[in-house]
Every structure is written in structure tokens, then in C-alpha cells.
């Protein structure tokens with residue numbers, strides 16, 4: 538395709554759908570995620586449907602990154618993230634920010650400082666930079682590991698951390714602009730949610746929530762956003778919450794210790810695989826004993842297995858409430874330590890539910906107490922999908938949810954060797970919300986327990 542053809546195609550799209558420029562940003566709802574219609578023509582290919590709903594002329598083997606949920610998108614003005622195989626490419630469009638971010642990744646790559654070595658575990662692997670020709674222009678890209686690469690149905694949430702999201706070199710206008718947006722969640726919780734996507738476990742469709750949704754959230758409605766993201770309409774999944782919380786605790790622990798960096802406007806990227814969540818939910822329903830049917834509907838719906846340890850329930854029993862027994866930030870080989878009123882409480886080591894061993898689904902088990910054959914058939918199909926997945930995926934026993942720190946365009950050295958409270962407070966509040974979810978997934982949790990409300994109200 539010649540340049541003039543590409544140009545005319547791009548302007549045709551501009552003419553026909555002028556509002557599309559910010560389409561993704563305002564989009565809330567379901568979308569078909571398999572709509573990338575790539576045409577390889579000669580050396581470059583045109584991608585018709587992209588992260589910001591605009592085409593781009595990309596080098597061969599490159600495509601626009603469809604799992605990008607926030608940040609600058611391909612939208613006719615900005616360049617979006619692109620991907621090739623298991624790597625994502627972040628364009629450097631603002632020279633100073635780009636150099637700062639590259640500088641940070643290079644520092645991590647070469648450093649032996651224990652704090653930097655520790656944070657490296659929570660940052661996507663860095664593969665240097667590359668020049669690519671995009672839309673006929675040479676652009677420098679930062680090359681990173683795609684943290685969604687192992688997931689069949691990647692659910693991704695970008696949580697921008699900090700009450701303050703501008704750096705020390707920001708202009709007065711930039712400060713005002715930043716302070717005005719996502720105002721309530723930033724003010725009350727020290728973080729905001731610029732975007733997320735979730736694959737619904739009920740129908741496999743992807744739903745995307747953009748900036749406008751995030752800008753209208755407040756400290757109460759933010760819980761709804763998390764529950765949508767966590768596919769909690771059929772009940773919060775304890776294994777999922779535990780995996781995310783384990784990562785969050787480790788990041789919190791690091792943020793409490795570190796005294797050398799200021800992370801302005803960095804994000805925590807929460808990712809999990811809805812495919813694995815569905816399998817986990819199905820499995821829990823299958824092993825659920827029949828007497829569960831008598832449990833009143835008003836109770837939390839998540840079913841549990843006996844082997845699953847219950848850290849927060851131990852905490853509640855020993856210390857009578859989450860507001861008085863937050864995780865201390867200390868992880869030992871035996872599990873996290875809680876901070877209690879008198880002495881620290883060690884929580885038993887916990888791990889995600891063991892995955893189902895391969896083998897054909899058992900027909901014997903398939904007669905539910907309700908004799909609901911349709912439901913049984915559905916579970917059986919899900920089992921086969923599960924087994925097929927295991928046959929093609931050797932990573933099946935790995936974690937299927939994690940949290941990474943991303944976006945270091947506004948990282949600065951700390952001037953006075955104290956904590957980065959702006960970053961830390963956001964992380965701590967996020968941790969508290971996920972700890973309250975963990976309590977909710979405890980089968981002994983009583984809905985009327987006022988302690989939990991106390992926990993939510995205790996945000997800094």
C-alpha cells in the first residue's frame with residue numbers, strides 16, 4: 538500500500554467517524570476483542586482497529602496492543618502501545634519523560650542496590666529500546682515484557698498511584714489539570730483508575746472502562762469498579778483476591794522501606810486470567826457439598842475447600858477486627874505477619890487452590906443434587922476446555938493473577954531520604970480494600986459485621 542493510499546484511508550476514517558478520536562476513552566461496555574483486521578501489504582501493515590480505534594501503519598510482525606487499558610493510545614494524535622510476540626513496545630513521544638523512563642529501567646538493569654533489586658521483581662522485564670517506523674515516522678520505543686502474555690482472557694486494571702500525579706518540574710497549569718481530574722478518589726484514597734478491561738466469566742465477552750468512568754468514581758463507588766473487574770457478580774473469588782493481595786503486600790512492603798525514589802504518576806497494573814478464574818469457580822462449585830444449598834442467599838456466595846487457609850479469619854478471631862490487625866508489611870517464609878494490638882500474629886502460609894489434575898471429567902460426579910443436567914453439561918464442557926488448556930499450556934500451575942508497577946516517566950530521586958508517602962499511602966489504601974475483599978470471601982464472614990465498614994472508613 539502506497540503512502541497516499543494509507544493517508545486517504547486514514548483521512549476517510551477521520552471524516553466518517555470524527556468522534557472516534559477519543560472513542561476508547563469514552564467507551565464503557567462490551568466489545569468484540571477479536572476485531573483486529575490486519576492486512577499485510579509489502580513491508581508494512583495497516584491495522585484497522587486499534588487500542589484507540591485508529592489505524593496505524595506498523596512494521597511487519599507488529600500489531601497494536603489490544604490489552605492496553607490506559608495511557609496514551611493510538612488515536613490519530615498520540616501513538617499507542619504496540620506488541621510483537623511476548624513483548625510490548627511503549628512509544629517515546631515526550632522526550633524528557635521518555636529519557637527519564639529509560640534512565641530508570643537502565644538503572645534497574647545495572648544496579649546491585651538491594652532496594653532496586655527488590656523492586657525489579659515487581660516491574661515488567663526490560664529489553665532496552667528499539668527504533669520502529671510507524672506511520673512513516675521513526676519512533677523510539679521502550680521494549681518490555683508483556684505481563685498479559687500467558688493469559689487467554691486477560692483482565693487488566695491500571696491504577697495510578699498518588700494523590701499528587703505531577704512531578705516537581707510540572708508547570709502550574711499541569712498541576713491544576715492533574716489535581717482536578719479523578720479528584721475524589723485521588724483525594725480520599727490516594728489513587729485513581731484511568732482504565733480497565735474485564736472478560737466476563739459468564740459469557741467470555743470483554744468489557745472496557747475508560748477514563749471518564751474512572752474520573753467519576755468516588756471512595757464508595759470505587760468498590761463497585763473493583764468488583765466488576767474481579768468478576769464478582771457470582772461472588773468474589775478468594776484465590777484471585779489472595780493472589781493479587783500477595784503481590785500488593787510485597788509492593789507495600791517495598792514502598793515502606795524504600796527511601797530513594799519518588800514515583801509520581803506511576804501505576805499498579807493488576808492482571809489476571811478470566812479463563813483460569815472460570816475454571817477455578819467451576820471447580821469450587823463441583824466440590825461444594827450438597828448441604829451448601831441450605832445456606833441463605835444473603836450470605837457471601839463464594840464456596841471454599843477445606844484445604845484453603847484463611848488468613849484474615851485468623852486475624853479476625855485473634856484480634857477481633859481488621860481495623861486493628863492490618864498486615865504488618867512483613868512477609869516471612871511462613872506467610873505474612875499481622876499487626877495486632879498486643880503482639881504480631883503470624884498467618885499460616887497460604888497458596889492458591891491446587892489446580893485440577895488432568896483426566897476426563899467424571900460422569901459419576903455430574904449428577905447434581907438438583908438433577909440439573911444442563912448445568913452439569915456446562916461444567917463438563919468447561920472441564921474439557923480446562924483439560925485442553927492444560928495439554929497446550931505447560932505453565933498451567935503458575936499463578937494466574939499478579940500486580941506490576943509500570944510507567945516511570947515521572948520518577949525522581951528522593952531529596953531527603955524519607956518515605957515516598959504519596960506513593961505509599963495510595964498502595965496502603967488499595968491493600969486495605971483488597972484485605973476487606975479477603976474478609977468478604979471468608980465463609981465465616983458475617984454480613985452484619987461492622988468491623989469491615991470500620992476498615993473501609995479508616996482510609997487515610
Ligand SMILES: Nc1ncnc2c1ncn2[C@@H]1O[C@H](COP(=O)(O)OP(=O)(O)OP(=O)(O)O)[C@@H](O)[C@H]1O
Nearest residue numbers: 604605606607608609661681682683684685695944
Ligand atoms: N509491560 C506491560 N505489559 C502489558 N501491558 C502494559 C505494559 N506496560 C504498559 N501496559 C499497558 O499500557 C498502558 C499504558 O502504559 P503506561 O502507563 O506506561 O503508558 P503512558 O502512555 O505513559 O501512560 P500515561 O498517559 O498515564 O502517562 C497500561 O495501562 C497497560 O494497559
Ligand SMILES: O=P(O)(O)O[C@@H]1[C@@H](O)[C@H](OP(=O)(O)O)[C@@H](OP(=O)(O)O)[C@@H](O)[C@H]1OP(=O)(O)O
Nearest residue numbers: 607608609631634697702718731748802946947
Ligand atoms: O502522565 P503524563 O505524562 O503527565 O500524561 C498525562 C496522562 O496521560 C493523562 O491521562 P490520565 O491517565 O491521567 O487520565 C492525560 O490526561 P487526560 O485524562 O486529560 O487525557 C494527560 O493529558 C497526559 O499529559 P500530557 O497532556 O502532558 O501528555
